[in-house]
Amino acid sequence: MPTITQLFQATATAAPIVLTPQDEAVLRARIRAGRTEQRDVLRARIVLAAARGDSNAAIAAHLGVHVDTVRKWRGRFALQRLEGLRDLPRSGRPTVFTDVQAAEVKAMACELPAESGLPLSRWSYTDLATEAVTRKIVESISASTVRRWLSGDAIKPWQHRSWLFPRDPDFAAKAARVLDLYARTWQGVALGDDEYVISADEKSQLQALRRRHPDQPAGPRRCRRVEFEYIRGGTVAYFAAYDVHHARVMGRIAPKTGIVPFTELVEQVMTTEPYASAKRVFWVVDNGSSHAGQTSIDRMKQAWPNAELVHLPVHASWLNQVEIYFSILQRKAIKPGNFRDLKHLAERVLAFQDRYNTTVTPFKWNYSRSDLNELLRRIADHQTAQAA
Structure with missing residues (x-):
């Protein structure tokens, strides 16, 4: 893993780029693929242009980005090759809810509301959010957060399917x-x-x-x-x-x-x-x-x-x-x-x-x-x- 100093030195100058056939094939495939994220397409275009010998200023003008953006990804690739085109790990937003709280809400979604004495035949996201606060599982929670949790675990309490036991002895x-x-x-x-x-x-x-x-x-x-x-x-x-x-x-x-x-x-x-x-x-x-x-x-x-x-x-x-x-x-x-x-x-x-x-x-x-x-x-x- 490169140090911060190495990254700064690599991006401070127009690092020379020489592509292997394999690297070039991967970069061109990213550009052609219809599902590639646009940030990855941009980075691939920067590297390919740098490999042709274009200057950072010329690449920035052609792609409509700031020259610092070109310098950054050109340097990253020179130092780490394709791995350098990935985003660095980020700390992200601090978690608001614990795993235990999420598990308790999911467990509640697997119950029938009537088992808790509620006059409902099935849960909605809003009902689950309200009941989670009532049971003091969380201090507050939105219906959209509940929806995201259940969608990730494929729990859909609003759906039901009828079935019956076979009663034919044969x-x-x-x-x-x-x-x-x-x-x-x-x-x-x-x-x-x-x-x-x-x-x-x-x-x-x-x-x-x-x-x-x-x-x-x-x-x-x-x-x-x-x-x-x-x-x-x-x-x-x-x-x-x-x-x-x-x-x-x-x-x-x-x-x-x-x-x-x-x-x-x-x-x-x-x-x-x-x-x-x-x-x-x-x-x-x-x-x-x-x-x-x-x-x-x-x-x-x-x-x-x-x-x-x-x-x-x-x-x-x-x-x-x-x-x-x-x-x-x-x-x-x-x-x-x-x-x-x-x-x-x-x-x-x-x-x-x-x-x-x-x-x-x-x-x-x-x-x-x-x-x-x-x-x-x-x-x-x-x-x-x-x-x-």
């Missing part, structure tokens, strides 16, 4: 066989090229909402505006079958859900190639009333001998890949809705289906049996802890 077995199908195996045997996996479900209560006033398109410094008030135009149901490994969606619109429209969807798919002549077609479905229970399995097998209905566990629609497609449909084609009538809504849904089939590839499904086993292990540990 959850592990039912979920595992569906995951096997996604991995193209069934009962330990790999699926053949003439065997297909269909993920099917219905999206009910699709509303034809017509806005009372026309939308306003986006403009300079203004996003698109959609009228809040609307007129209800009725509802329809959308039944869809998604070929898991070939990214193909086949669907139909029905006035409402039920066994009949689902049966019509199955017929639509099973009378279409390659499914009509397939060795087996596995239909992955949830436990909705349109396709629930052993009766639905028997009905499917009787109507289509090469079809196999496979039920997901109860409350496991998140394992049904067609739900991903429904989410995409909702975001891209339905929301925010502005439809003249039910016919307009149905046309939009089916037109999006056709467009989707021409542009997509299968979902990158990474959830496997090992992930399922890890989930069940965590749930078992949680239940054990609760019981204790």
